[in-house]
Amino acid sequence: MERIYAEYFIETPFPLEKAAATLAGEQSSGTFVPVPGETEELKARFAARVELIEALEVVSTPSIPSEKLAPGKYQQARVRVSWSIENFGYNLPTLISTLQGNLYELTQFTGLKLMDLEVPDSYATHFRGPKFGVEGCRRLTGVEGRPLIGTIIKPSIGMAPADTAEIVKALVEAGIDFIKDDELMSSSANSPFAERVSAIMAVINECAERTGKKVMYAFNVSDELDAMLRNYETVVKAGGTCAMVSLNSVGLAGAKKICDQGALAIHGHRNGWGMMNRHPLLGIEFPAYQKLWRLAGVDQIHVNGIDNKFWESDDSVVRSMEACGKPLLGGYSVLPVVSSGQWGGQAFETYRRVPTVDLLYMAGGGIMGHPGGPSDGVRALQQAWNGAVSGLSLEETADAYPEFGASVEKFGKK
Incomplete structure (x- = not known):
């Protein structure tokens, strides 16, 4: 099944693996607690995957302050995540809701930026692109x-x-x-x-x-x-x-x-x-x-x-x-x-x-x-x-x- 990939620049006071998993879950099949409908079969097909985590700088001051987080250290990283094209098909508004959407509001992040994205070749058959x-x-x-x-x-x-x-x-x-x-x-x-x-x-x-x-x-x-x-x-x-x-x-x-x-x-x-x-x-x-x-x-x-x-x-x-x-x-x-x-x-x-x-x-x-x-x-x-x-x-x-x-x-x- 074809997948769409997105690269993010993040900052978090949480362990990188936990923060990245939250990102992937929030923007696909998961929510803030496990729910009965999210079976292993469903996750295997529709859950976003964390493909890569690259740790970068550690800072002492959050880029975006949060009243819900105690002072501490904040790890910056590059994270690569992928989604099955089944999740949104060829719908651009839903695509951007998935790649960005609620991510900027998650407590786990004191910084998050969408850096780049990759779409599969099948998009060329559904989007003509620039006419001129x-x-x-x-x-x-x-x-x-x-x-x-x-x-x-x-x-x-x-x-x-x-x-x-x-x-x-x-x-x-x-x-x-x-x-x-x-x-x-x-x-x-x-x-x-x-x-x-x-x-x-x-x-x-x-x-x-x-x-x-x-x-x-x-x-x-x-x-x-x-x-x-x-x-x-x-x-x-x-x-x-x-x-x-x-x-x-x-x-x-x-x-x-x-x-x-x-x-x-x-x-x-x-x-x-x-x-x-x-x-x-x-x-x-x-x-x-x-x-x-x-x-x-x-x-x-x-x-x-x-x-x-x-x-x-x-x-x-x-x-x-x-x-x-x-x-x-x-x-x-x-x-x-x-x-x-x-x-x-x-x-x-x-x-x-x-x-x-x-x-x-x-x-x-x-x-x-x-x-x-x-x-x-x-x-x-x-x-x-x-x-x-x-x-x-x-x-x-x-x-x-x-x-x-x-x-x-x-x-x-x-």
């Missing part, structure tokens, strides 16, 4: 051999559809590849969704007819399920190529429903990520997280960026980018979205740490705040990546390209 992925997004945008360059509409909220369309026009004419709604923008009183789509797509479609280049715009369709489907159809009818979903807001089932429609590339925004990941011993790590969304069918997913404006370290960003590049079920490619306080200067360290151009490089202020305007901002990012991939230093690239040189003057002391 890296190659599909390149095909839709006509971009080959370099990163896709993108930006976010700012101000986040407050502009009318005509105002937004004017900004889009400037960006489209500047040669941008990708634009997205901010995650705060959905359908507001001053910018109803359908009106915004109509105004923006009129600009994008006109440019596509004139130049042959169709900019990908990710409209934020996040809403209640029926409204999301209506928003999705609005984008399709207007000739759009992408929809954005706030993953943690709509959940696995909501995101999968949108991905299953199959007509648009799906841009997965992970806003709320810090709530799940910022604590080193609570939540979920990105390698596990991105696999769940790849199974749901997301084509693009945020990974933060080098020298970003948030809390996440460069090493964590690198691990996230590398996780997106690792094969899943023989395919299921997903385009990493590098963002959060980016300008062309970070391209050099990004490419040094993760030498690939299969990414979407997003800059908001780094484009919109360029001293020469958005057009020079787009050119500066393209120049930065050309320099980084060609082996030039930041200084050499600034000397070679005036638009990027102006970026260094503006943002280089950030």
Whole structure:
């Protein structure tokens, strides 16, 4: 019988074997006391198994305090657990309820984080995965051999559809590849969704007819399920190529429903990520997280960026980018979205740490705040990546390209 495997980073004041057994029992056939129905035959078939325990550091202060535990020593460890696929079949919400669920509430743990997971090959016959992925997004945008360059509409909220369309026009004419709604923008009183789509797509479609280049715009369709489907159809009818979903807001089932429609590339925004990941011993790590969304069918997913404006370290960003590049079920490619306080200067360290151009490089202020305007901002990012991939230093690239040189003057002391 096929099994699903999960790896956890745990901390506990109890013996590791006892704590791991509690984890496995709580998330399969067991409860806090033996019960008559849990026969040996039932456990052999449905109980989770502890496959591996690797003891790590011992600490004197719990990572997450508990009023129910007396002071003592706390053992950290890596634990690998498996479940029979019979327990949840091909049901993603039940899968995540099993792999996480009540685990974070167990008294036995003063820290617990889901680090990674493995699903069997049969999942490929039940989950199509990303419809577009890296190659599909390149095909839709006509971009080959370099990163896709993108930006976010700012101000986040407050502009009318005509105002937004004017900004889009400037960006489209500047040669941008990708634009997205901010995650705060959905359908507001001053910018109803359908009106915004109509105004923006009129600009994008006109440019596509004139130049042959169709900019990908990710409209934020996040809403209640029926409204999301209506928003999705609005984008399709207007000739759009992408929809954005706030993953943690709509959940696995909501995101999968949108991905299953199959007509648009799906841009997965992970806003709320810090709530799940910022604590080193609570939540979920990105390698596990991105696999769940790849199974749901997301084509693009945020990974933060080098020298970003948030809390996440460069090493964590690198691990996230590398996780997106690792094969899943023989395919299921997903385009990493590098963002959060980016300008062309970070391209050099990004490419040094993760030498690939299969990414979407997003800059908001780094484009919109360029001293020469958005057009020079787009050119500066393209120049930065050309320099980084060609082996030039930041200084050499600034000397070679005036638009990027102006970026260094503006943002280089950030």
